[in-house]
Every structure is written in structure tokens, then in C-alpha cells.
Amino acid sequence: MYKVKNVTLLFFIVLISMSLIAQDNPKWELDLDEPIEFYEFINNDKFLFITSGEYVWCYNSDTGQEVWKMEVDDFEKEGISILIGELYLTNSDNKLQAYDAVSGKMLWENEYDGISQSDFEDLFFAMNYAMFDFGDDIVGIDLNTGKELYRNEITFWGELVNLGTYNYDVLDKQKKILILEDSEIASLYDLTNGTKLYSDEDYDINEDLIKNGLKWSYEDTDENSYLFVLEDGAILLDLNNNKIAASVKFSIDGEKNVIIPTALGAAVMGEEKMVHFNFITHEVAEIAFPFDDVRTLTSAEVGGKDVLIVSLGDQMAAIDISEGKILWKTNDEDPMFEGYVHKYIERVGDNILVAYNRPLIMSSDNGTYIYLMSINVLTGEVKYKTPVLLSEVAMSDFTRGLTKAITGAFSAAMTVASAGVTAGSALNAYDAVNDLMGYSNIGFTYNYFDYDGDIIFESRVKEPMMNPQTRDEPGEGYVRVNKETGEIIYSTYFALCEGLMEIDQLAPIAYFDNYSFLAGEDKLVAFDFNTGKVLWTLGEEVGFVTDLNYVNGVLYTKFGRENYNIALVEDDVEVKETFSEDPFGFMAIDVSSGKILWKVNTEVDPSLQTPDFSLSNYFDPNSNRLYFADDYGVYALKLGADGGNYDWQYKFEENSLGEMEYEETYAIQERWIGSVPRTRSTTTYMGGGWSLTTTTTSGGIDAEEASKFIESTSEADLTSTYTSWGNIYGVSAKKCLQVLYGVDQLLAIAPEGFALLNAADGSEIWKTAWDYSNDEVSYVPKILGNSIVYCLDEELVSMDLSNGSKQWSAEESEKAKYFLAPNEKYIYTINDEMIRGYSIK
Structure with missing residues (x-):
């Protein structure tokens, strides 16, 4: 009897415990008897708005208490059912209805003669003015009252959508909509009253640009003007006065990007000339120029002029965009301009600094030279041309393979550039444009940056490099140049990664204070930017360095890497090793001397089980520890000059958690x-x-x-x-x-x-x-x-x-x-x- 009482007592304790755990669980639940199709938080997230066809509910998102609900009578499921902010639009008995989504109160309903709600296709709006597309009819409606404002018959140019682009653009600031109608018709409508403000034919949008994923239109952020690139030219539409501002016929190569944003508008590069459209004054400047050979370009505002600087093969030119005239153009036989501008670096007064590359293949002077050049924007006068890097690699145009079929990713890049490019920011804005020209790949990479008023060039590559002054190896390293005079302050070259195909697996170059740390093939180099000297070099003892961090005079490294390709094969995860370089572990180095203070090995690459692992992400400065995990446990590694041991380790298997495969x-x-x-x-x-x-x-x-x-x-x-x-x-x-x-x-x-x-x-x-x-x-x-x-x-x-x-x-x-x-x-x-x-x- 005693045992039975205990069992009964235990049973009740379990029941009570279970009820405590399960209380208010869930806090609320609702069976709506209809599959939920749409939900959204409204009223500052206090309410949850839900729809399923003709059924609409609004509940308190905290308590589940019903705020309101309704069933829309004679709902047509092909008709509209959409939430715009806190305005809910639906249809009932062929009427359009609007409800306050917070209160459920009907704001208005209206039936429109000859309109079937089942024909609803799309909705466009600006502020409270909306344009409803019912197939054959376009109806303008005031969203505040439901009043029909106008009715139009518009046939959208569907072929454009089939080609993968758009056929309308809502101009919010203007309260207008630009529609490309079937076929080759551009029309501008007032969203507030439906008035056709402008319409014209012959808008034969350049199909090659569309197929290559390139921009064929451009508008300024203030919505003053709209530029179209056609099969045989371009048209600028004045959005304020609803008329054509300019129209120019010229041949277009739709295989490459042709729209160039400028400070005053945009230029369109044709095969034989460039046409600049001023979006404010609507002036047009035509410049006869062989733009089919443009390699790179940028713009600069100098002396009150908006100047486009263009680099071709073995030639450069500068164009006054506003006046449409060439300021200067170099002779194509001028050896000073053999090659082309690879990178536009910065402005220094009236001059522009560029990284000029000159590739030569069949020559005793073969290879690709990189020069730092200073060129006067207005005159083309070269102030200096200083060789800084030299690679044995030299790419011909054929080898490079011109990048002409570009994907739609450029649309995003152009949007950034289109957000009002000023002359001061144009150098960086044009990088995206230049990448599309197909001349960015020169066979190797390099870096440059400003350091204490000078320009430093940096090279760490797998391709063979040489000293450009002597043509002797090695050629990786640093060159510091006075940007005013072009004088080389120091050039320090050293061997680092030549021939290392796995260079991308190495730690990125790390910069701390006046030092840089460069991982190479079984090598680690410390460089002092102030002196231009290698501080120290370590060899095979550092292993394959994959991460770096500098703290209080100590450089910490992670060495070794494992990479896996993770894929789903049917309903299983399949992991395949794609790269492995062991051993794995961590090391501490005294920065001033290059002395290895300690070294700790790990069984596997710790970054695999540690999300977004890096030496900086998982370093705790308060405890001076590095935390990481692997398949077997979690670890706290003591850092500092006297570190190198674990303050603690927690093993999964020993603590009944199981190892992580x-x-x-x-x-x-x-x-x-x-x-x-x-x-x-x-x-x-x-x-x-x-x-x-x-x-x-x-x-x-x-x-x-x-x-x-x-x-x-x-x-x-x-x-x-x-x-x-x-x-x-x-x-x-x-x-x-x-x-x-x-x-x-x-x-x-x-x-x-x-x-x-x-x-x-x-x-x-x-x-x-x-x-x-x-x-x-x-x-x-x-x-x-x-x-x-x-x-x-x-x-x-x-x-x-x-x-x-x-x-x-x-x-x-x-x-x-x-x-x-x-x-x-x-x-x-x-x-x-x-x-x-x-x-x-």
C-alpha cells in the first residue's frame, strides 16, 4: 500500500509538471477552415492580417483575439485581392471594394461599367492614384474614394517582356507612367487623370542590348528626362514638358554596354560617334570618334568642364561633353601611349593618375608593364610615366576574349552609377562600366593604395613577375611613388607565390599600423611601409598560412585548410573534399623580430565547425583567448606571448553529446x-x-x-x-x-x-x-x-x-x-x- 501511494503521488507530480510545461502552449490557435494564402503584420505589427480567397481575418498578433473578419460575397478568385499598406482591395459581385485593414471598415465600393473583375491583370500606382489593368481596358481610380478618374485602351508591348525586359515605368515624382505599347510606341500618361501626355511611334528598342542583359534606357533621379537606345540611335524624352527633347540617328553595337552616365546626363557610344544628352538643358553633343575600340574611360570635372577621358588601343583622348568637342587626342604612333589605361586611380589638381598597362608579346621587351602615369586632363600632357610592375604574362586581344555578352548583372551596377554621378565620384563609378569593356583581365592582378600622400603598388600573384627596371626576378612586392613627381621612393621586390595555383586559399594580405603581412608558398613576409624594407621572412615552419591577426605586438596565424563541396544528393547531404593542406593549427610570432613564440596543432581545420571563423571574429580581447570548435569539442586557446596552451577544452563525446560528423x-x-x-x-x-x-x-x-x-x-x-x-x-x-x-x-x-x-x-x-x-x-x-x-x-x-x-x-x-x-x-x-x-x- 505504501508503494502504491508513492507511485500515485509520483504520477500526480508528473501530471502537474506536464501541465505546467504545457500551459499557454500555444498561446492561441485558430482553425480558419480555409488554407491560408497570405498574411502580413499591420498597425505597427500589432495585428496579423490574413486572407484566403474570399475570406479575410484580422487578429491581435499577441493574443490571437479576433479584431474583425469577413467573407466577401460573390468573390471572383481571378479578381483583385491585395494589401497596399493598410488598404485592402478586393472584389465582390463585380464591384471593387476597399477596406481599412486595421478596422475592417469598408471605405468604398464601386462598380465600373463594362469591367469584369475577373479580367484583372495588374495594378500601378503613385500616391493615391492607381491604374488598373483589366486587359482591354485601363481604368484610373482614386484609391481614396474609388472614383473612376479615366479609362483608356492600352496594349502593352508584350514582346519586350518575352525578351526578358520591362515595358512600363512608374515615375513616382512626376505621378506619371511611361508605357511601351504594341508595337514600338512610347506613351506617357498622367496617373492622376489618365491624360495621354505624349505618344509616338518608332521606339524600336535595341534588341541586342536586351538579349545581352544590358541597359537600353536611363533616367535621372529627379525624373527630368528619359533616354531610350534604339536599333538605329537614341531618343531623349523631356518628362517635364512631355515631348521629345532630342533624337539622333546613329549606328549602335548592342553587343556591349553603350550608356555612359555623366554629371550632366548620359552619353551613348555608337560605332562611329558618341552622342551626349544633357538631361537639364537637353542639348546634344555629337563627337565623331572610333568608339568601337574604347578600352576604358572615366570622367572628371576640371576648369568648369565635364570631361570624358577615353583610352583606346595605343591612344587616348579627352572630350568636352558639354560642348561636344575633342580637347585632345594622342597620335596612334606615340610610344608614350602604347597599350591602354587599365585603372584610373585619382585626381591630383588638373591631372589624373592612371595605371597604364603595355603588353608586348613578340619582342625582346616582352611582358606586361604597369606604369603610374600623371596626365593633364585638359591638355593631355604627360607629367611623368613611372614603371612600377612587370609580368612575364602578356595577353593579346584574341587571348583575352572580349567580354561582349554580359549578363543582366550590369543592370544593378548601372543603377548604382545612375544615382547621380558627380565628377568627383566618377572615377570609382566607372569601374563597373570599364569591367564590361572586356579589358580588365590583363593576365595578373595587382593592388594600389594611398599611403601618407604617396601611391603604393602591391603585387602578390602566381604569375611570374620581374623588376621592371632590370627585368630580373623576383618581381612581387611593393613600389612607393611620389604622386606629385613620379619619383620612386622605394621598390622592394621578393619571391612569394610564383607558380602557386592555390594562391586564393592563402590568407589575404593583412595590414596593421605601418606593417603588412603576406603569406606565400611555405613563406610569411613582414613588410614595413615606412622604411620600404622586409622586416623578416619565415619559411616552411609557418606552414600554409590561411588567416592572420595582429594584437599588441604579436602576429597570430592559422595554418592549414580543408575545403568541402556540400551538395544534396536526393535526400542526403554529400560532402566532397575539394582542397586540403595540412598540418592544421595556430602560431604566434613576435612582430619586431619574427621569432616564433609558440605553435599549436589541431586534428582538423577548426573553421569547418565554427561559423564564419576568423582569428579576429573569435578573439576575445578581455580574456585574451581564441575560441573555436571541431568535430570533437570546443576549445579556449590562450593567446599572448606566453600563450599557446588551452585554458580549457570541452569534449563532446566525453560529455555525452556525441561527436559532430x-x-x-x-x-x-x-x-x-x-x-x-x-x-x-x-x-x-x-x-x-x-x-x-x-x-x-x-x-x-x-x-x-x-x-x-x-x-x-x-x-x-x-x-x-x-x-x-x-x-x-x-x-x-x-x-x-x-x-x-x-x-x-x-x-x-x-x-x-x-x-x-x-x-x-x-x-x-x-x-x-x-x-x-x-x-x-x-x-x-x-x-x-x-x-x-x-x-x-x-x-x-x-x-x-x-x-x-x-x-x-x-x-x-x-x-x-x-x-x-x-x-x-x-x-x-x-x-x-x-x-x-x-x-x-
Whole structure:
């Protein structure tokens, strides 16, 4: 009887404990009886706005309390249902309705004669003026009142979209919309009243530019003018006065970028001339020039002139953009300009400093020279030309392979350059343009920077280099030049990386105070910028240096590297080694003498299990320690001149957490997204020699499931698809097992449990077990405030970060979608028609 009482008491204690854990868990849940299609936070994140076809709900995002809900009568699912800020637009009984999304109050409804809401295609707006595209009709509507403002018939030029570009542009500042209509018609409309302000034909947009992913239009940030590049010229549209400001016919090479932003507008490079369009005065300047051979260019404002500086093969020129005249042009036989400008460095008074490269192949003086040149922008006079680098590599135009088919990535670069390029910032702004010219690759790389008013050139490359003064090897190193006079203050060349194909795996060159530290092939060099001398050189004893950090007179190095290619093969993570250079470990060097103070070896590359590892990221200056992890544990390495030992080590296996096998550290999620398409034909004999054959196709990608998969992979590290037994699956993977580093604590998420460690001594603050399986984690552990939240085996769990105790847990579907409140105090799950809100604490 005594034992039974104890068992009963224990049973009740367990029940009470379970109820305490499960209380307010979830804080609220709602079964909406309809699959949730859209959700958004509104009213300063206080409310959660949800739609599913004709059903609309608004709930308090903290409590789940209903604010309002409605069912839209006679809703047409092909019609509009969109949230604009806190204005919700929907359709009912062929009417357009507007609601205050916060209160649910209808603001207005209106029916538009001859308009079917099922024909809705798109919406454009500026402020409260909107243009609704209903296919054959474009209806302008005041979003404040629902009043129809106008109606137009507009046929968008769909071929442009098929080619991969746009066919309209909303001009917010002007409250206008520019539409390219079918076919080759450009029209400008007033969004407020629908008035066609301008329309004209013959806007034959340059198709080659589109196909090559290059810009064919350009507008200034103030929306004063709009430039079009056509098949046979360019047109400038005056957006203020709604008319053509300028139109010029000339031949265009659509295989390369032709739009050049300037301080006053933009220039278009043709095959035989350049045309500059002033966006303010609308003046046009035409400059006859062989722009088909332009290698690089930049602009500069000197003496009140906006000057375009152009470098061709063996020739340079400067053009006054405003007046459209050539200020100067060098003779193509002038040996001073043999080669072309590779980099535009900076302005010094009326002069521009450039890195001029001169490649020679069939010559006793073969190789590629890099000169620092100072050229007067207005006259072309060369103040000095100083050789600084020389490579044995020399690339011909044929070898280089001109880069003419450029992807659409340039659009982003042009947007940056288009954001109002001033003459002072133009040097850097033109780098993106010059990269597209195809002449940036000269066979090797170099660096340059300003140091105490001088220019320093730096070389660390795998290609063979020579001293440009003597043509003797070695040729890597530093050259310091007085930018005013071109005088070489010092040139220090040394052997470092010649022939090292793995140079990209080395530590980047590190700069601290007046020193630089350069890792090479089994070599480490310290260089003093003030004296121009090598401070010291270490050899094979430093290993393969992959990271550097300088602290209080000590240089710390990480040596050794392992790289892996991580891929999804069906529903498994596959890891393949792509690079390995051992041994692995850390070293401390006295900077003043080059003496190795200590060296510590590690079993594996510590950066593999340490997110974004670097010597600076994981160095704690307060404790003078370096923290890192590997497959086997977590380590606190003592730094300093007398360091080199571990203040503490925490081994996963010894502490019942299990070792981290790299392949198993990724959580895998899999979702069915469709089946392999199958076609079946059936023949039925009708008699009299007649037969009927029917063909049916089944399978294919399920649009809804594929959409859910894509949405669920937004934070995934890897995604893939595979086919098995006629089914198609989407698979994603996200890093799960790892060590997270805080200021005073470290959290180890290992295969058999979590452990929070005291960074001071490595002691366990707490430890708790979990039954990890990489295919059963649907929400990887995430620190949110003072909690750790994860979902394993359909159990959503919140743990107290301070003590490891379970704050609550709840059953969740493996297909649930998770999202956080903007303040990260709540986590929400959606599973079809069910939505739950959890207080993270």
C-alpha cells in the first residue's frame, strides 16, 4: 500500500509538471477552415492580417483575439485581392471594394461599367492614384474614394517582356507612367487623370542590348528626362514638358554596354560617334570618334568642364561633353601611349593618375608593364610615366576574349552609377562600366593604395613577375611613388607565390599600423611601409598560412585548410573534399623580430565547425583567448606571448553529446512537389472502320506544393529536387549542429544534446539531451531573446537559455511553416488552415 501511494503521488507530480510545461502552449490557435494564402503584420505589427480567397481575418498578433473578419460575397478568385499598406482591395459581385485593414471598415465600393473583375491583370500606382489593368481596358481610380478618374485602351508591348525586359515605368515624382505599347510606341500618361501626355511611334528598342542583359534606357533621379537606345540611335524624352527633347540617328553595337552616365546626363557610344544628352538643358553633343575600340574611360570635372577621358588601343583622348568637342587626342604612333589605361586611380589638381598597362608579346621587351602615369586632363600632357610592375604574362586581344555578352548583372551596377554621378565620384563609378569593356583581365592582378600622400603598388600573384627596371626576378612586392613627381621612393621586390595555383586559399594580405603581412608558398613576409624594407621572412615552419591577426605586438596565424563541396544528393547531404593542406593549427610570432613564440596543432581545420571563423571574429580581447570548435569539442586557446596552451577544452563525446560528423550537421527537409508526367493513349473502335483515339496526360509539378516548397526554402543553405518511383521531391538543407558564441557563454548544439558553457572556464552551466536525427528537424534551433526554439520529430520546443529547462512544447506538423513576429517575442506556425501563435518565453 505504501508503494502504491508513492507511485500515485509520483504520477500526480508528473501530471502537474506536464501541465505546467504545457500551459499557454500555444498561446492561441485558430482553425480558419480555409488554407491560408497570405498574411502580413499591420498597425505597427500589432495585428496579423490574413486572407484566403474570399475570406479575410484580422487578429491581435499577441493574443490571437479576433479584431474583425469577413467573407466577401460573390468573390471572383481571378479578381483583385491585395494589401497596399493598410488598404485592402478586393472584389465582390463585380464591384471593387476597399477596406481599412486595421478596422475592417469598408471605405468604398464601386462598380465600373463594362469591367469584369475577373479580367484583372495588374495594378500601378503613385500616391493615391492607381491604374488598373483589366486587359482591354485601363481604368484610373482614386484609391481614396474609388472614383473612376479615366479609362483608356492600352496594349502593352508584350514582346519586350518575352525578351526578358520591362515595358512600363512608374515615375513616382512626376505621378506619371511611361508605357511601351504594341508595337514600338512610347506613351506617357498622367496617373492622376489618365491624360495621354505624349505618344509616338518608332521606339524600336535595341534588341541586342536586351538579349545581352544590358541597359537600353536611363533616367535621372529627379525624373527630368528619359533616354531610350534604339536599333538605329537614341531618343531623349523631356518628362517635364512631355515631348521629345532630342533624337539622333546613329549606328549602335548592342553587343556591349553603350550608356555612359555623366554629371550632366548620359552619353551613348555608337560605332562611329558618341552622342551626349544633357538631361537639364537637353542639348546634344555629337563627337565623331572610333568608339568601337574604347578600352576604358572615366570622367572628371576640371576648369568648369565635364570631361570624358577615353583610352583606346595605343591612344587616348579627352572630350568636352558639354560642348561636344575633342580637347585632345594622342597620335596612334606615340610610344608614350602604347597599350591602354587599365585603372584610373585619382585626381591630383588638373591631372589624373592612371595605371597604364603595355603588353608586348613578340619582342625582346616582352611582358606586361604597369606604369603610374600623371596626365593633364585638359591638355593631355604627360607629367611623368613611372614603371612600377612587370609580368612575364602578356595577353593579346584574341587571348583575352572580349567580354561582349554580359549578363543582366550590369543592370544593378548601372543603377548604382545612375544615382547621380558627380565628377568627383566618377572615377570609382566607372569601374563597373570599364569591367564590361572586356579589358580588365590583363593576365595578373595587382593592388594600389594611398599611403601618407604617396601611391603604393602591391603585387602578390602566381604569375611570374620581374623588376621592371632590370627585368630580373623576383618581381612581387611593393613600389612607393611620389604622386606629385613620379619619383620612386622605394621598390622592394621578393619571391612569394610564383607558380602557386592555390594562391586564393592563402590568407589575404593583412595590414596593421605601418606593417603588412603576406603569406606565400611555405613563406610569411613582414613588410614595413615606412622604411620600404622586409622586416623578416619565415619559411616552411609557418606552414600554409590561411588567416592572420595582429594584437599588441604579436602576429597570430592559422595554418592549414580543408575545403568541402556540400551538395544534396536526393535526400542526403554529400560532402566532397575539394582542397586540403595540412598540418592544421595556430602560431604566434613576435612582430619586431619574427621569432616564433609558440605553435599549436589541431586534428582538423577548426573553421569547418565554427561559423564564419576568423582569428579576429573569435578573439576575445578581455580574456585574451581564441575560441573555436571541431568535430570533437570546443576549445579556449590562450593567446599572448606566453600563450599557446588551452585554458580549457570541452569534449563532446566525453560529455555525452556525441561527436559532430560534418555530413550530419545539416537538417534535411523533404516535400513531395509532383509526379513525372505520363501520357496515355486509348483507341476505341467505333465500327465501320472508324476508331477514336484519346490522349490524356497526367502528373507534372503540383503548383501549390511547389510554391510551398519554394517558400519554405527561404533560409535554406542548400536546395535540390530529385525523382524517385515516379514522384518528384523538393529537398532543402540547413546547418543545424554547431557551436554558437556569445559574450560570456557558448552554446553547443550537438547530436545528443545541448550544452551551455561558461566561456571563462568551459564548465557546463547546463546540459539537456535531445534525440537528434537530421531528417526530423523541421525548425533548426534558434536563439530568440533568452530562449532556444526548435522543432524535432513534430515537437516544437522552447527552452530557457539561462538554465536549459523546457519552457513549453507543442505538437506541430512536419509541414508547418514558421515565421516570427518582427519583435521576435512570438513565433507563429501555419499548417494549411491552422495558425498558431506561441509566446517564445
